């Protein structure tokens with residue numbers, strides 16, 4: 001079954017979720033003459049499939065193959081894409097189709113946002129993370145040597161395709177990393193997401209009785225069946241619920257003046273870890289540690305019950321996400337100062353007062369920060 005969620009941004013657009021959705025591409029690309037498909041070289045097979053559909057629909061198609069993961073989010077790769085657009089004569093009515101995970105939709109979206117001050121972009125998300133977060137909300141950007149996503153813009157896509165058949169071949173590491181954004185959505189807005197994961201893990205683990213939820217802090221992925229196989233029965237619902245939350249938040253606050261900030265739960269420390277680890281960690285892995293830190297911080301600040309901290313740790317560990325970090329606090333502070341939520345010199349964190357109840361914590365003391373960080377030390 002195909003689900004369609006409309007995002008009411010400055011121009012409304014649809015996110016379609018289901019299987020075998022290439023047929024939606026021509027309607028989303030619309031009246032363009034030329035289409036540039038931006039795709040990492042490792043996903044050429046998807047780029048080729050998208051190209052065949054668009055060529056068959058009468059578009060002049062071009063392909064820009066880019067590096068994988070965060071390595072593509074540089075000004076040099078963007079410049080390469082601009083040069084292809086220029087050499088192929090792309091005009092204001094032409095389009096970009098970004099095919100890939102969150103890094104590709106960030107890059108492809110930003111290339112489209114900046115070419116001739118903005119041309120149409122369609123995102124084809126190929127990872128869990130792209131489907132539930134990066135491709136959906138119109139944020140685009142690249143990294144600089146000083147930090148993640150420091151250069152970018154809001155650029156409304158013309159449509160987003162979340163074809164879950166593409167997840168059949170996703171690596172286990174990427175599948176699990178994407179779950180961090182799903183869990184994040186559960187904690188900030190839709191706690192049914194948390195229950196669905198807890199129930200599916202309990203039901204698929206022969207060693208755990210189904211009434212054993214909530215998971216314990218000691219839970220780690222059970223030996224045997226991979227987490228992806230154990231969660232696949234509920235994955236379509238997890239994706240639909242996450243997209244629905246994201247679409248509602250983005251419809252209310254496209255340019256992040258208010259409630260959209262809540263989508264950054266776990267990201268302040270998470271982005272700093274990614275940067276400090278030279279992007280060798282997956283985004284979701286760093287966000288998982290960031291969520292445990294934010295939960296600990298809220299508890300240290302007297303805002304959050306310890307049971308929610310334990311649930312955060314238990315869920316992340318049970319799906320195989322990291323919950324500890326062995327770096328030094330000082331190494332992460334500079335990167336956090338450059339976080340987009342920081343105001344002046346005051347660090348701001350998204351924290352919870354309960355599962356499903358996010359709020360902001362402004363200017364926590366150094367003692368509180370260090371105490372929370374000590375609690376996530378490896």
Ligand code: GLY
Nearest residue numbers: 133137139263264
């Ligand atoms: N990933 C957070 C947002 O889209 O606002």
